[in-house]
Amino acid sequence: MLIKIRKSWEMRESDVTPEALFKNRRQFLKTGAAALAGGLVGGMLSRHAFAAWPGVGEMLGAVGKSKFDPGEELTPWDAVTSYNNFYEFGTDKADPVNTAQDFQTDPWTVEVAGACAKPGRYAFEDLMKPHPLEERIYRHRCVEAWSMVVPWLGVPLADVIKRLEPLGNAKYVAFETLFDPAQMPGQRRDVLAWPYREGLRMDEAMHPLTLLSVGVYGKTLPPQNGAPLRLVMPWKYGFKGIKSIVKITFVEGQPPTSWNMAARHEYGFYANVNPAVDHPRWSQAKERRIGEFRKRDTLPFNGYGDEVAALYADMDLSKFF
Numbered sequence: 001m002l003i004k005i006r007k008s009w010e011m012r013e014s015d016v017t018p019e020a021l022f023k024n025r026r027q028f029l030k031t032g033a034a035a036l037a038g039g040l041v042g043g044m045l046s047r048h049a050f051a052a053w054p055g056v057g058e059m060l061g062a063v064g065k066s067k068f069d070p071g072e073e074l075t076p077w078d079a080v081t082s083y084n085n086f087y088e089f090g091t092d093k094a095d096p097v098n099t100a101q102d103f104q105t106d107p108w109t110v111e112v113a114g115a116c117a118k119p120g121r122y123a124f125e126d127l128m129k130p131h132p133l134e135e136r137i138y139r140h141r142c143v144e145a146w147s148m149v150v151p152w153l154g155v156p157l158a159d160v161i162k163r164l165e166p167l168g169n170a171k172y173v174a175f176e177t178l179f180d181p182a183q184m185p186g187q188r189r190d191v192l193a194w195p196y197r198e199g200l201r202m203d204e205a206m207h208p209l210t211l212l213s214v215g216v217y218g219k220t221l222p223p224q225n226g227a228p229l230r231l232v233m234p235w236k237y238g239f240k241g242i243k244s245i246v247k248i249t250f251v252e253g254q255p256p257t258s259w260n261m262a263a264r265h266e267y268g269f270y271a272n273v274n275p276a277v278d279h280p281r282w283s284q285a286k287e288r289r290i291g292e293f294r295k296r297d298t299l300p301f302n303g304y305g306d307e308v309a310a311l312y313a314d315m316d317l318s319k320f321f
């Protein structure tokens with residue numbers, strides 16, 4: 001039954017752009033056809049597991065309408081996949097779409113280390129396949145004061161972490177991107193201290209909004225967006241969303257993070273979107289949505305305050321920025 005429905009979604013229309021395909025699908029879902037299909041699979045439409053993992057740029061299969069949807073216009077596929085920050089592939093936003101195309105992401109191994117009961121080297125598929133995939137339409141706010149609205153596909157990081165069984169002294173989770181200067185031309189220069197590192201407090205990592213993303217616009221992630229897996233946290237500045245992860249470590253103390261190491265007074269560990277705390281060199285009060293000219297007001301926690309403000313209730317956010 002599930003397979004039948006999946007096939008009906010998986011229109012491999014190579015002459016249709018992913019964005020058009022995605023819009024059609026959303027429209028289809030709105031018309032009520034989804035209710036019919038949803039009935040057939042007993043409400044499982046929005047959660048879906050794979051038989052085999054699709055290759056780069058291939059459709060990830062059935063994912064129903066997301067309850068995570070700000071209801072704002074999606075940033076087009078072309079912008080999401082050609083205006084990127086991924087310094088391993090160059091510092092210009094137009095670089096990664098060109099220089100990352102031959103990036104090898106299959107096979108891919110993720111090392112799990114530190115304070116957990118299930119450390120080891122996991123094949124990407126083994127790490128991700130047990131978990132049903134979800135669609136999450138999230139606002140994406142870069143520290144550089146531009147924003148997008150992006151339909152990610154992924155798995156709550158909490159689901160993956162639970163399976164790795166962190167120990168009581170695991171207070172933070174640290175992440176590392178691949179270090180491979182042969183493939184990543186940006187790593188041949190000391191723009192950042194490679195590999196790119198990020199980290200989260202355990203409660204942030206376990207928060208239901210925190211997504212380990214494997215896809216965008218219904219397809220597997222393109223290399224420039226962090227294939228094969230990257231972090232997405234919609235209430236934080238984009239730089240927390242570390243791409244092409246090869247290592248996850250459970251640690252007791254706050255781990256060092258790349259942008260914080262590069263400029264401590266400019267990029268804090270928390271990096272929560274906050275219009276009231278300016279970057280030392282520019283205001284964070286407003287943002288430009290990619291594709292628009294007008295400036296929008298930036299919202300506290302990027303508009304996700306109802307969900308996440310409690311995590312930081314006791315903290316001075318001008319100090320812990």
Ligand SMILES: Nc1nc2c(c(=O)[nH]1)N[C@H]1C(S)=C(S)[C@@H](COP(=O)(O)O)O[C@H]1N2
Binds near residue numbers: 085240243
């Ligand atoms: N490894 C790595 N991850 C990274 C970056 C990077 O340079 N290297 N840039 C970050 C920044 S600043 C942003 S805004 C987002 C951009 O993600 P996107 O290109 O998918 O929009 O990725 C983040 N993750």
Ligand SMILES: [Mo]
Binds near residue numbers: 143239
């Ligand atoms: Mo960013």
